Amino acid sequence: MPALLELKQISKRFAAHCAVADVSLSIERGQFFSLLGPSGCGKTTTLRIVAGFETPTSGEVWLNGTRIDPLPPYQRNVNTVFQSYALFPHLTVRENIEFGLRRKRVSGCAARVAKVLEQVRLTGKENRKPNELSGGERQRVALARALVLEPEVLLLDEPLSALDPQLRKQVRAELKDLQRRSGITFLLVTHDQEEALSLSDRMAVMNAGVVEQLGTPREIYQRPKTRFLASFLGAMNWIGGVGVRPECTRIARQPNGNGSRRGRVTRSVFLGSSMHVEARLESGDMVLAQVAASSDAYREGETVHVWWNSSDELRFPD
């Protein structure tokens, strides 16, 4: 199947620095795709290039078999949910949602607005102004305003970052649900790894303007290609040049065969569902083990033994 959205060797240079360097991506129809990376990694610039707010210095953007990078934003069949939502403060919820339909002179406006309002559970609030809505409601208006145009790709720029953490988890589930039901392709930009891992069908991790790895969340988490990825996604112990995830690290008071190493507990933190035990090995390496909350409590300064399965080791060429 040909890709719906394709970025071919996109680069974007601002005055002195290179925000995006030679990024190529292809996204298939109906996918939930995420761009994950630390702030300043170029993920938002990439999204803005797809939306048409930035012109790439070099490279091409193809949507559904048409080259779109020379087109202005208003001629592209993609829509954006902005980080700040960018709702028009002078218009009501209904007028905000109708805005795009009216620009495109679509008929049957009212029915489509009613449908999308129901989808995002805002029926009955159509005559409110944005400043009369809660944060969660505003986020849903932003979604509805973009979704009502049935774009080929919906671009989401950190759509959950303005919500409080409690709400964020709930909205995350709703977002995934909405994507499945609508069948629209989503391109999400986020710096929150949990968000990217839990939502995406496929994802790309970016760092310093380049795509470090492309794949399913599981592939990237379990088989990171670079040291950056291994440390950026989840926690990682580095012992003698080898990476081991804390949840794969075992710890006990007695040694376990020849493979275990001796160390001294420096800290033990109870986290409710699990426990984090931190120890300094005789080699000087610090190691973190995540163990079940029901296991024994360790005291500071206690001698312990640490080991892991060699299949859980991650090795990187330097």
Place this chain on the structure above:
Amino acid sequence: MKRGLAVYAIAVYAFLHLPLLILAIFSFNASKFTLWEGFSLHWYRAALADPELVESALNSLMIAASATALATTIGTLAAYALWKRSSTWLAGSLYLSLVTPEIVTGVSLLAFFQWAFRFLHWKLGMHTVILAHVAFSVAYVVVVVMARLRTFDPALEEAALDLGADEFGAFRRVTLPYLGPAVAAAAMLAFTVSIDDYVITSLVAGIDSQTLPMTIYAMARRGVNPMLNAISTMVAVVLGAMVLISERLRSS
């Protein structure tokens, strides 16, 4: 659209600046007419030698200096009082006085003075002009100082009180230094509105208080006069230089 806007902006700037520039250029014209006949300082010499012009300029300076000193003091204290205890009523009347047509302010003050003269045996003159100028420029001072006070942290004054300063000391040592630049800008503004005013001044002036704008008006009424070009240029340059200097002081 961007280029169109830039071209438009140039046209509007030309509209704003060209008339005054042309006036300035022709003030150096040797001829009495609108035809260029060579560079000359004749009209400047004539203007500076005119006793009526010099006297009215001196009057204007005197009035503007006294009115500025009074209006700045009263306006700064009023802004401070308004900041301490906000009063929508007072703030409203302030904005009102800023937009009220000058002619209405002028006749109000004239009527006020005439009414006051029933009790005081005064006549219209220099003092009424100064009082009138204080009255209309106070509002400008309050607005400028208020804008600065909005960014002032009341905790700073409380800190001064906490450290042993009395209320006057806190105002003098903490609040006033913070307001310094705004007070200077307000004084500048008061000075320019005072020295520029014609409409109000002409209504409340007496025989001894002919100001420069009144002289300019009388000359303009009689028609275009090359001496007037020279005076206008001098006034514009002096005021412009004052504004630039005060901007420098404020930014440094």
Place this chain on the structure above:
Amino acid sequence: MLMTLAVPSAIVCAYSLLSRGAYGGVERPWTLENFRLLADPMYLRIFFRSLWMAAAAAVLCIGLAFPLALFIARSGRRKNLYLSLVILPFWTSFLIRIYAWMFLLRDTGLINTVLRAAGLIRQPLPLLYNDGAVLLGLVYGFLPFAVLPLYATLERLDPTLLEAAADLGAKPLEALFRVTVPLCAPGIRAAAILIFVPCLGTYLASDLLGGSKTILIGNVIQNQFTAARDWPFGAALSVVLMMIALALMWAARRQGEELV
């Protein structure tokens, strides 16, 4: 403050209800006669003409200022320079700025001289002493009052709103009229009041550029307090102007705006 603002206004209100004195000034009895005189068709005509002129000046100023304010708001680091270029002529007195136009517009002024020298006209064009010249003077004098509030609102406008408009399919002009202009409504209202009210009482522009043909309410008031010596009637006219200013201020306050 009270002394300088409220008391004189109160006295004018009182004067407007008194009778004309023998040698100027005012006398009792109290009367509404001055306001009745306002209904005279001649004064009504002058009043409507003043209203029309002030409204035209406000509309023209705002229309001319909007693209300029947009230009300044979008010009990055040079903003302050461009803004001071707008304010600069404002520091020269209104009187001198009006005189500069007399110099350009009169029969032997620069424009007519140049046109005649170029052979385009034989008789000088009657540019000065008409309504058009007065309007020009008002627009020239009050343009900065429109640029500043418009610039202030445009400056605060969130640029992502324009990106959102483009994203939803609005072409640049559509975005301008559907998003930028409506969101500038507070600036437009502030500019309208800052220009309309002072223009309504304009005196200098109509006196110097309009000549004897263009008499506006400001000139009538001035005349009543000086040559005509009918203070109560002049006071009544002033009261009406004050009422209009007050009503507009009150309307603006209800919209919850700051004017300066």
